[in-house]
Amino acid sequence: MSYSLLELKDVTMQFGGVVAVNNFSMHVNEGEIVALIGPNGAGKTTAFNCITGVYEPTNGEILYRGHTVAVSHPHGKMRKLYAGANADLYRDRRILHPTPDEITKLGIARTFQNIRLFKSMNVYDNVLTAMHLRAKQNVFSALLRISYKEERRMREDTERLLKEQDLYRFKDEKATSLPYGKQRRLEIARALATEPELLLLDEPAAGMNPQETKELASFIKEIKERYNLTVFMIEHHMDLVMEISDRIYVLDFGSPIAEGTPDEIQNNERVIKAYLGESNEI
Amino acid sequence: MEKEKKKRLALIWAAIAVSYIVILILEMTLRPTSMLLTVLKKGAIYSLVAVSMNLLNGFTGLFSLGQAGFMLIGAYTYAILTMPSEVKTSESVYKYYQCFITFDTGVFIGLIAAGLMAALFAFLIGLPVLRLKSDYLAIATLGFAEIIRAVCQWDVLGPVTNGANLLRRYIDLTYVTIPFTDIPFPPTLFVFIVAGISILLIVLLINSSYGRAFKAIRDDETAAEAMGINLFRHKELSFVISSFFAGISGALLAMFQYTVQAQQFKSMMTYEILLIVVIGGIGSISGSCIASFLYITLSEWWLRGLDMGSFLGIDAPNLFRSGFRKLVFSVIIMIIVLFFSRGIMGDKELSLTRIKGFINKRGMKKGKKEAEA
Ligand SMILES: Nc1ncnc2c1ncn2[C@@H]1O[C@H](COP(=O)(O)OP(=O)(O)OP(=O)(O)O)[C@@H](O)[C@H]1O
Ligand SMILES: [Mg+2]
Numbered sequence: 001m002s003y004s005l006l007e008l009k010d011v012t013m014q015f016g017g018v019v020a021v022n023n024f025s026m027h028v029n030e031g032e033i034v035a036l037i038g039p040n041g042a043g044k045t046t047a048f049n050c051i052t053g054v055y056e057p058t059n060g061e062i063l064y065r066g067h068t069v070a071v072s073h074p075h076g077k078m079r080k081l082y083a084g085a086n087a088d089l090y091r092d093r094r095i096l097h098p099t100p101d102e103i104t105k106l107g108i109a110r111t112f113q114n115i116r117l118f119k120s121m122n123v124y125d126n127v128l129t130a131m132h133l134r135a136k137q138n139v140f141s142a143l144l145r146i147s148y149k150e151e152r153r154m155r156e157d158t159e160r161l162l163k164e165q166d167l168y169r170f171k172d173e174k175a176t177s178l179p180y181g182k183q184r185r186l187e188i189a190r191a192l193a194t195e196p197e198l199l200l201l202d203e204p205a206a207g208m209n210p211q212e213t214k215e216l217a218s219f220i221k222e223i224k225e226r227y228n229l230t231v232f233m234i235e236h237h238m239d240l241v242m243e244i245s246d247r248i249y250v251l252d253f254g255s256p257i258a259e260g261t262p263d264e265i266q267n268n269e270r271v272i273k274a275y276l277g278e279s280n281e282i
Numbered sequence: 283m284e285k286e287k288k289k290r291l292a293l294i295w296a297a298i299a300v301s302y303i304v305i306l307i308l309e310m311t312l313r314p315t316s317m318l319l320t321v322l323k324k325g326a327i328y329s330l331v332a333v334s335m336n337l338l339n340g341f342t343g344l345f346s347l348g349q350a351g352f353m354l355i356g357a358y359t360y361a362i363l364t365m366p367s368e369v370k371t372s373e374s375v376y377k378y379y380q381c382f383i384t385f386d387t388g389v390f391i392g393l394i395a396a397g398l399m400a401a402l403f404a405f406l407i408g409l410p411v412l413r414l415k416s417d418y419l420a421i422a423t424l425g426f427a428e429i430i431r432a433v434c435q436w437d438v439l440g441p442v443t444n445g446a447n448l449l450r451r452y453i454d455l456t457y458v459t460i461p462f463t464d465i466p467f468p469p470t471l472f473v474f475i476v477a478g479i480s481i482l483l484i485v486l487l488i489n490s491s492y493g494r495a496f497k498a499i500r501d502d503e504t505a506a507e508a509m510g511i512n513l514f515r516h517k518e519l520s521f522v523i524s525s526f527f528a529g530i531s532g533a534l535l536a537m538f539q540y541t542v543q544a545q546q547f548k549s550m551m552t553y554e555i556l557l558i559v560v561i562g563g564i565g566s567i568s569g570s571c572i573a574s575f576l577y578i579t580l581s582e583w584w585l586r587g588l589d590m591g592s593f594l595g596i597d598a599p600n601l602f603r604s605g606f607r608k609l610v611f612s613v614i615i616m617i618i619v620l621f622f623s624r625g626i627m628g629d630k631e632l633s634l635t636r637i638k639g640f641i642n643k644r645g646m647k648k649g650k651k652e653a654e655a
Contacts, residue, residue, distance in 0.1 A: 054507075054508075099507065099512065099513075101507050101508075101510045101511055101512045102512075104507075104508060104510035105510050109509075112504075112508075116504060117502075117505070118497065118498050118505065118506075119501045120500070120565075120629070121494075121497065121498075121501065125497075128494060129494040129497070129498045129509065129511075130509040130510070131491075132491045132492075132494060132498075132509070132510070133509065133510025133511065134510075135491050137490075137491060139487070139492055139519060139523075142487070142490040142491055142492050143483060143487050143490060144486075145490075151490070154491070191509075193509075194509055
């Protein structure tokens with residue numbers, strides 16, 4: 001039997017009394033582009049944060065290539081407070097909560113909704129730093145420059161990546177001095193430097209001008225092919241989502257309300273209702 | 283580009299070589315007790331500890347206030363290890379205790395052990411504290427420094443630390459010899475070599491993949507973690523390495539002072555070092571070094587007269603008496619902090635182009651003024 005690349009089972013994330021994500025099950029198959037949409041505050045970023053280990057889910061299980069990477073059930077204070085579904089389903093499982101760096105090492109890289117570049121570094125160092133996790137050197141070999149060959153290879157890879165991403169001409173500029181659209185591109189380049197299999201993009205088009213947004217669709221397809229990626233993204237621009245997604249999940253007030261191909265989603269009544277109060281984008 | 287870089291590097295090495303030769307010449311010509319040599323030695327020791335603090339505070343973004351504590355551990359480890367065993371067994375130092383450690387080691391092992399011991403303590407403190415998201419390190423290290431000072435003077439540990447009494451007759455700077463000979467090592471040069479190598483190692487670390495990981499943590503923990511950098515491991519690493527070199531600087535201080543006592547490693551000492559780091563620029567190695575020499579020179583030498591009755595040829599024993607130096611010194615520091623709020627160097631390093639740029643700018647201003655007049 002073949003496994004999905006990423007699978008969420010009954011994931012619930014509750015902050016105090018707020019159930020931000022409620023009983024969300026989904027999967028992403030290898031080679032797909034899957035989108036996660038939903039009105040503001042629906043819990044999309046929270047779902048990302050559960051996958052990447054930033055948050056420990058209150059309940060549920062997350063699998064990568066069929067292996068459990070995180071599993072949890074309501075414990076401690078949450079035992080009484082828990083307001084989500086399936087409270088007993090994972091009660092006998094031992095809690096497993098990876099740190100974000102372990103998730104990245106597995107091959108899941110991400111970008112952030114509000115860009116988080118390394119402020120003090122230039123464009124080049126931002127990408128180079130992200131290669132640290134794949135480096136084999138230890139402190140002593142790094143200190144005494146015994147691993148200079150690896151360092152050289154990392155630098156060559158960085159230059160190659162920057163050239164491929166058309167960022168090479170900015171390489172000596174401070175990352176935060178780039179125009180917004182370029183910063184988004186740089187954040188993606190930095191994520192690619194960790195050599196991911198699965199790329200999570202949190203609103204990659206946010207803050208981009210219409211021209212850049214248009215280019216983004218072909219850009220995402222292009223990097224997907226070039227680096228053999230699977231893409232899971234959150235996005236508000238429906239044109240973009242409908243154009244490139246293979247499948248779409250919809251969250252509303254933390255709960256999944258629909259799943260399907262772009263066509264199915266566009267004609268789904270619950271989705272249209274959820275979006276009606278908000279905007280006319282759909 | 284590559285060539286330019288090589289040329290610059292060669293220039294830096296040449297400058298370092300020249301300064302070491304100058305120190306050797308000074309050492310040969312000046313009296314060993316001369317103020318200049320004293321200030322150079324202490325300045326180099328403080329440079330090392332300031333740079334080690336900068337590695338943590340400036341480059342990793344961790345705020346620690348344990349420098350004095352780690353220096354104390356380094357100083358004591360070094361003094362106890364290198365004190366000849368016949369001194370330990372006689373009653374000249376350990377008067378009230380039977381010394382527990384019966385062997386002795388050479389300078390090199392003593393220095394390394396000083397660093398390792400400080401590193402070990404840092405490792406143990408880091409284990410619980412650095413796992414926490416919030417920044418408890420400052421409180422934990424400050425508490426540690428206070429406790430370790432008290433513990434060192436504790437009666438029960440007397441057979442090791444000699445209680446509240448001072449340690450002396452270990453291998454201090456005047457007893458260091460050139461390896462495999464009996465020729466005394468020029469003391470200032472020795473301090474410069476040990477501090478220089480240590481600082482060089484820190485610079486190499488900062489410019490390595492690990493150094494970039496440290497800076498990433500400083501810039502944005504969440505992003506660093508998302509890029510696969512394990513926060514705890516890298517923070518612990520930075521903390522342990524920083525403390526290792528603080529321990530070595532403590533050992534150097536012990537060598538420089540001829541005697542050592544736990545009493546002197548008060549938190550005031552940590553604040554002094556912190557001040558040096560801030561004045562030099564958080565995140566600038568050369569800034570820390572420049573600020574150290576400046577600070578030591580001012581406080582130990584140039585402003586001495588303010589306490590002694592006469593300053594710059596002005597005799598005013600009523601004004602210039604004990605305590606006045608501290609006042610003037612504080613004012614100077616306030617001025618520096620006010621006008622160079624990011625320190626002398628900011629987070630940049632000293633380089634030839636910067637010096638040239640500075641001179642040019644000054645020259646241009648002068649030229650402009652002259653033209654206007
Ligand atoms: N750390 C937190 N603590 C408490 N509440 C949180 C936390 N993070 C998110 N929330 C709440 O969870 C809900 C979902 O937030 P989330 O950021 O996941 O929404 P989103 O779908 O990404 O929205 P947007 O489109 O605006 O980015 C919100 O009500 C938010 O206030
Ligand atoms: Mg969001």
